[in-house]
Amino acid sequence: MTQTDKPLDQTVTSGEADLDDLRRRLTSWLSGRPEVAGGAGGSGDSGDSGDARVTADGPGGVEVGEVTRPEASGMSNISILFDACWTSADTGERESAQLVARMCPLDDAFPVFPVYDLARQFDVMRVVGEHTDLPVPLVRWLEEDPAVLGSPFLVMDRATGVAPVDNPPYVFGGWLLEMSPEQRAELQRESVAVLAAIHGIDRPAELLPSLAPARPGEDDGLRAHVDEQREYYEWTVREGGLRIPVIEKAFAWIEANWPADPGPDVLSWGDARIGNILYEGTTPTAVLDWEMAALAPAEVDLGWFLYFHDLFQDLAVTYGFPGIPDLFDHDQVIGEYEQLTGRTVRDLPFYYAYAGLRQAVILARIHRRRIEFGEAEAPDNPDDYVLHNTMLYRLIAD
Template identity: 45%
Template sequence: MGDGTIDQDRIGGAAKLSADKFTTTTRDPDQLGRRIGDWLGTKLGKGSNPTVFEVSKPEGNGMSSETLLFSARWRDGADVVERRLVARIQPELDKVPVFSSYDLRLQFDVMALVGGATDVPVPEVLWFEGDGSVIGAPFFVMARSAGDVPPDVMPYTFPDSCWLNGASTVDQARLQGSAVEALAALHELGPETHDLDFLAPERPGETSLERHLAAWQDYLDWATHDERSPLLDECFAWLRANLPAEGIDTGPPRLSWGDARIGNMMFVDFEVAAVLDWEMASIAPPEVDLGWMTYLHRFFDDLTVDLGAEGMRQFMRPADVVATYEAASGRTVGDLRWHMAYAAMRHGVIMRRVTERSIHFGEAVRPESIDDLIIHGATLRSMLDGTYWDDVGF
């Protein structure tokens, strides 16, 4: 294909993973809304008489935690309060979850920290509920932000997929710069100035990067315990053998967003209006987030180009991202190749789980080779042999 059309059946290769549908939950949103309305009465107090309405689920992004959008109205003395809210809910752990556990308290606390200590726009966190019996799983409620999100489904890199793909190069550059500057502002938070112990992985290692990698090795072991992935095992062996020296080849440890990408941001007039999805937050050198931000764009763009469409090759180029970040932070960034490979290889484990869940819901087929569950397996192989980097944009 060279006409810009996308054959959706090919998006997952042998697994035939859909490009426009990913089931994340079987819970009924209206029932969840009713139960949250009852629970709000206990939080707001006697006489508040809350009502929950306009309940829906967002479309286009998110493959792990469950998100519920709703509005609520209640009485506060003589006044009537109405707010647009969001509930983040622990996913159904019996439906092939992407991660082995979901620390919603950590997400709540890190958003509160970022909102209070930086100018990075995050939604206001309001209430946390750890009792799973209230609606069937732990959850928290936050204020709902306004803005547009570059979609994952269909990916924003696909032709005519969304407002970003069709925007001018000037507006695309404006969005890119705003996203990178928000990441630089977030990285002002470090363990020397703020208590970040609650984010530190309890794993062996002398540096934050070693501990970060150890935590992802544990995730790989959990995700592939039924059947090992030769490709992913080779990837993680390469990561360990080529680990950068923290503080020499990288910057110092900072608060790491974890899922640092534009698909987890809301934009108004191509400027960041909200930074979302903190379930992968940790402590790591800044390059870990920068590698994730640049590679996750490449992930979608590689899919687009491989399917015969033009893609967005001049967007989120590593050299441009690094230049913007260094100007905003005043810090020098180390070589991103290892960190982009780290992102791709971690994303390989995630995509194996996503594909397995799609198979569970009948949205994909199980391929003969276990490594074909990883839809960007060819990318991982080319990173291992060094041929991937020729047109990446360093």
């Protein structure tokens, strides 16, 4: 496998903001919410003055505790953690919650994706929470005015649990590697059940009209999904990138191997992997990260789910580690999924290769971002912008 600088423990740069200032702004904004006694019902002012020690002397008795950042935060967004108390406008009782504000990337953060649609994420999380028993964090508020915190944001309840880490990948060490094979088998079953529950939501297109294809009259979810990925790739090229042979050959392979019958569209999680699930033991306690949700065949998620683990396992073997070879055996996962859903999984090799293509476009953009922030050098071979290019070449050759 072709490697880049420090591929297993990469530095990630995200936008910065003064946390004390964010605390003041959050207090002012929350005081203006209609759910808060005395709230004006608006988004509040910017809260650009006042002491950082916020006390319950504003409308609704709003208190916001210390604002912090999670130890690990994604590159496609900024998350901040805070506790808040307020007086309910409905009951007059004091309420409190541990919250997360998820913000759009700042303009100077070299975004990984061209669009970060918080309203769509808010709607998807709300629908999944209402129509399944999955532990999706309660989404409380959506603020689309960038003047409040400097970027649009949504606020949701904070979840507990731990996720298998990406950087360095969980196959190199940690709690999942230390589990017994029986515990990992149970975690696998629970994780596959998450996919089955998401895909079991009835009438997703009616519940989530914001996921409708961008092109009028287009009702083929797979076609729309692939076209969107190609547009994303072209955007990365226009935004300071370059054409990458392995990606373009993979797009050609996808078109040449199109499924005869892609099957019905479901609500596709999009970033379907265990790194986006929090666990307590083997039990999921939160299902996170819905920015890539779409209407697409169920196999889009299954391919991504399996490919992501295999990519990490391939990295482990490349660097002389055993990894976790007993986790996410393809036949086992397919059998468990089919038993839970009553569906027959079709054309998985196509969707598995498509997952490799999707990840290649994202990794190429991330590597370009690292170059922008001085964390890596530009490789001589364009394919080396894609960490797993050898694995992807192997897939499309087969």
